[in-house]
Amino acid sequence: MLVAWMVDGMKVLIAGVGHPNLKDLSFGQVLLQHLQTQPWPDFVELENLSFGAIAVLQWFEDAPGKYARVVFITAAERDRAPGTLETHIWRFLPLDAEKVQDAVAESVTGIIGIDNLLLILQQFNALPAEVEIIEIEPVDSSIGFECSPEITARFDEFSKLVRAKATVQVATKNE
Amino acid sequence: MCFKNLPIEFDAQGKPFLKGGIRNPYSTKNAITSVGEVKQMSYDTVRELLARNGYIKDVDFDPVTRVAGALAFHGVADLQNRKFIEARSMATLFRGYEIIMQGRDPRDAIFITSRACGVCGGVHSSCAALGIEMAFGITPPPLGIIVRNLLLSLEFLYDNPLHLFLLAGPDYSELIVKATTPSLWDKAVKTAAPNAEHHGYATIGDLMRDMNPLSGHLYLEALHMTRVAREAYVVIGGKYPHPETLVPGGVSTTVTLQTFNEIYTRLHQFFDYAKKVVTIWDDLTDFFYDANPAYRQNGMRAANMVDFGIWDDPDTYDATYENCNEWGNKRWATPGAVIGGELVTTDLQNINLGIEEFIDHSFYDEWSDGNGMKHPNDPKGAPLSPYHPWNKQTLPRPAGQNWREKYTWATSPRWDRQVFEAGSYARVWNTAAAQKLRPNPFIESTGTSLKMLLPKAAKPEMNIEWKIPTDWNTFERNKARAYGVAFTAMVAMNDWMKGLDLLKKGETKVSTDFEIPKTNRIGVGFWGAGRGFLSHHMELDKGLVTNYQIVTPSTINASPMDAWDKHGPYEEAMLNTPILEEFDKAEDYKGIDLLRTLRSFDPCMPCTTHIYAGEHTVVREVNTCACGVDG
Numbered sequence: 003m004l005v006a007w008m009v010d011g012m013k014v015l016i017a018g019v020g021h022p023n024l025k026d027l028s029f030g031q032v033l034l035q036h037l038q039t040q041p042w043p044d045f046v047e048l049e050n051l052s053f054g055a056i057a058v059l060q061w062f063e064d065a066p067g068k069y070a071r072v073v074f075i076t077a078a079e080r081d082r083a084p085g086t087l088e089t090h091i092w093r094f095l096p097l098d099a100e101k102v103q104d105a106v107a108e109s110v111t112g113i114i115g116i117d118n119l120l121l122i123l124q125q126f127n128a129l130p131a132e133v134e135i136i137e138i139e140p141v142d143s144s145i146g147f148e149c150s151p152e153i154t155a156r157f158d159e160f161s162k163l164v165r166a167k168a169t170v171q172v173a174t175k176n177e
Numbered sequence: 178m179c180f181k182n183l184p185i186e187f188d189a190q191g192k193p194f195l196k197g198g199i200r201n202p203y204s205t206k207n208a209i210t211s212v213g214e215v216k217q218m219s220y221d222t223v224r225e226l227l228a229r230n231g232y233i234k235d236v237d238f239d240p241v242t243r244v245a246g247a248l249a250f251h252g253v254a255d256l257q258n259r260k261f262i263e264a265r266s267m268a269t270l271f272r273g274y275e276i277i278m279q280g281r282d283p284r285d286a287i288f289i290t291s292r293a294c295g296v297c298g299g300v301h302s303s304c305a306a307l308g309i310e311m312a313f314g315i316t317p318p319p320l321g322i323i324v325r326n327l328l329l330s331l332e333f334l335y336d337n338p339l340h341l342f343l344l345a346g347p348d349y350s351e352l353i354v355k356a357t358t359p360s361l362w363d364k365a366v367k368t369a370a371p372n373a374e375h376h377g378y379a380t381i382g383d384l385m386r387d388m389n390p391l392s393g394h395l396y397l398e399a400l401h402m403t404r405v406a407r408e409a410y411v412v413i414g415g416k417y418p419h420p421e422t423l424v425p426g427g428v429s430t431t432v433t434l435q436t437f438n439e440i441y442t443r444l445h446q447f448f449d450y451a452k453k454v455v456t457i458w459d460d461l462t463d464f465f466y467d468a469n470p471a472y473r474q475n476g477m478r479a480a481n482m483v484d485f486g487i488w489d490d491p492d493t494y495d496a497t498y499e500n501c502n503e504w505g506n507k508r509w510a511t512p513g514a515v516i517g518g519e520l521v522t523t524d525l526q527n528i529n530l531g532i533e534e535f536i537d538h539s540f541y542d543e544w545s546d547g548n549g550m551k552h553p554n555d556p557k558g559a560p561l562s563p564y565h566p567w568n569k570q571t572l573p574r575p576a577g578q579n580w581r582e583k584y585t586w587a588t589s590p591r592w593d594r595q596v597f598e599a600g601s602y603a604r605v606w607n608t609a610a611a612q613k614l615r616p617n618p619f620i621e622s623t624g625t626s627l628k629m630l631l632p633k634a635a636k637p638e639m640n641i642e643w644k645i646p647t648d649w650n651t652f653e654r655n656k657a658r659a660y661g662v663a664f665t666a667m668v669a670m671n672d673w674m675k676g677l678d679l680l681k682k683g684e685t686k687v688s689t690d691f692e693i694p695k696t697n698r699i700g701v702g703f704w705g706a707g708r709g710f711l712s713h714h715m716e717l718d719k720g721l722v723t724n725y726q727i728v729t730p731s732t733i734n735a736s737p738m739d740a741w742d743k744h745g746p747y748e749e750a751m752l753n754t755p756i757l758e759e760f761d762k763a764e765d766y767k768g769i770d771l772l773r774t775l776r777s778f779d780p781c782m783p784c785t786t787h788i789y790a791g792e793h794t795v796v797r798e799v800n801t802c803a804c805g806v807d808g
Binding site: 054056057060099102103106107110111112113125 | 294295298339347390391400403404407781
């Protein structure tokens with residue numbers, strides 16, 4: 003359970019992360035486009051952060067302390083059953099400097115991915131206090147602008163989940 | 178007479194023609210003379226030594242970390258005699274762009290081939306645009322050429338500092354030097370830095386400390402400077418690394434005085450940064466040489482390097498092959514082939530005629546028996562090899578790895594059948610040696626050096642001079658790349674001033690209209706990436722691409738042995754590298770000398786390796802563990 007605490011003016015960020023045009027591997031970007039068609043409270047912002055992690059780091063550094071929470075939406079191939087949905091909270095565990103350096107090297111040479119992004123953002127203290135990741139295992143990762151029919155059919159389910167992660171604690175506080 | 182091995186001679190007017198009286202002039206059975214050839218033991222002898230001697234050790238780096246893409250390296254080290262006795266460079270994935278491009282609208286090449294690299298995609302876009310406009314027969318307006326030049330410079334100002342401080346830099350940091358050569362670190366903390374007044378570090382130890390990854394100031398500063406360059410780039414490129422504004426015949430963006438001002442506010446930050454970068458790498462290089470002269474042997478190979486030159490002159494460039502020597506020699510970076518340290522030609526046509534690609538140790542099928550070919554001549558009537566990119570076909574043939582036969586997806590590009598390397602330093606060398614620079618306030622070519630005036634910013638103006646080195650090795654590559662940052666910034670300044678002048682004159686047109694020709698055409702983009710040499714050769718018919726061949730710098734540098742069993746540049750450099758690392762037991766050996774050597778080439782493998790899987794390209798990258806020196 004996240005412990006939300008927002009001072010006035012702070013925002014919640016919903017961010018899609020992933021390479022483009024690879025069907026379910028682009029889940030973060032495609033679902034984000036779907037979410038952008040929906041109404042959201044003023045304190046929620048939606049952004050496509052599918053860029054090199056260093057560019058994303060510098061994007062966060064432009065507005066330090068702006069976000070109380072970020073919900074990353076992404077996909078990754080981790081040998082789970084296709085279509086598996088996992089959510090987890092980023093625990094801010096101590097980092098291995100060598101792994102972070104490798105992540106930087108990969109990121110500045112063009113690789114986009116949630117693992118490198120989280121390591122780098124934590125290393126440079128750019129993450130909000132609350133970070134949650136919503137991730138799926140792709141069903142189809144071939145070339146394509148849209149997600150697979152199996153994943154697309156579950157967009158309402160995913161949207162409700164994202165909305166809950168982004169707003170539920172804040173809504174409670176506002177009540 | 179620039180060719181020693183190819184069957185090409187020149188008439189009294191300097192026009193190349195095919196040498197007569199040779200039955201099969203381009204046969205790979207013909208003997209060649211090579212400069213700087215490195216011999217190694219036979220495969221069987223090495224295996225025998227491995228089995229017999231505990232100090233003969235297999236050294237495998239797979240992947241080589243801090244390198245984008247799929248580079249693996251296999252070597253056998255003789256830890257007693259402190260040298261490498263076997264070296265193999267492997268590109269472990271297939272690059273499919275040549276196949277992906279077939280049958281497509283040529284304009285797609287600008288956007289598709291850009292994806293060959295996530296670091297320097299823009300250079301592929303530009304290179305494709307150059308090739309297309311040659312095939313289409315269109316010439317960009319002057320301001321379009323200037324904007325394209327600026328995009329290239331800004332891309333390099335992102336790319337080269339990134340390599341110097343984020344990728345190669347950590348190899349020279351306190352953390353790595355302490356771990357691999359403690360005595361060197363002891364010396365570093367006691368050695369005053371000669372250029373302290375310019376870079377601000379009293380001792381070499383202080384400097385190395387700030388090169389530490391993640392925490393060192395120089396590392397973090399480079400991270401910041403990549404942003405500055407990127408910001409300027411997107412002002413005219415739309416986005417980075419895959420720009421949206423490059424088109425055949427120029428660019429599709431509107432540029433104004435404000436655009437130029439926004440670029441300048443970023444560009445001028447590189448004036449002082451270049452002063453720092455150059456003096457840091459001067460001091461680091463001198464320190465290693467003084468500490469142990471054997472470091473001069475690190476990564477040494479013959480100074481064989483080829484580059485097409487970059488940054489066109491808006492008053493000369495007309496995109497034609499017919500006039501390529503004229504406009505090529507007016508580029509800010511002079512085209513050139515350097516063999517054994519001597520600049521043997523600066524003519525683009527000769528450089529083009531000399532290029533061949535061999536696949537004797539690569540996972541491809543032969544497309545030529547050395548005889549028949551589709552294009553026996555270039556558009557000016559000069560002889561072309563059947564192994565030339567305009568005649569090449571890409572025929573992948575996956576197979577098991579066999580060190581004696583085929584072991585990589587990289588090919589073996591050669592110039593005049595010589596092993597050569599590509600790098601940003603090649604354009605610095607060529608320009609210094611050629612003395613062909615147009616008059617300008619910042620850069621002077623002396624024939625033996627490149628002198629530059631870095632303007633006043635927060636720091637006073639500064640004169641610097643890169644001298645053609647006597648040894649060509651790991652350290653000189655990095656040092657020349659550092660001077661390349663200054664060179665790039667000053668070229669950008671020249672182009673910026675020219676662009677402003679064009680705007681003042683009202684010459685604001687940035688692109689030329691065109692129609693896609695339906696007849697058979699060939700074209701080539703002669704260009705350069707952050708790490709050197711880049712060409713896109715293409716053939717079009719009925720408005721579609723029928724052949725597309727890309728030669729990238731990392732393909733050249735990572736190339737395997739060729740038809741004459743001569744090693745590629747990484748392999749040669751490794752075989753010449755002494756093991757200077759300090760260790761008591763073989764199991765403590767980390768391989769820093771090898772890694773420094775490999776990284777001095779600025780290896781970046783995405784342009785060399787991609788997966789092509791029939792109906793689609795699969796992009797799959799993994800966050801690797803630390804498999805380098807700390808692994």
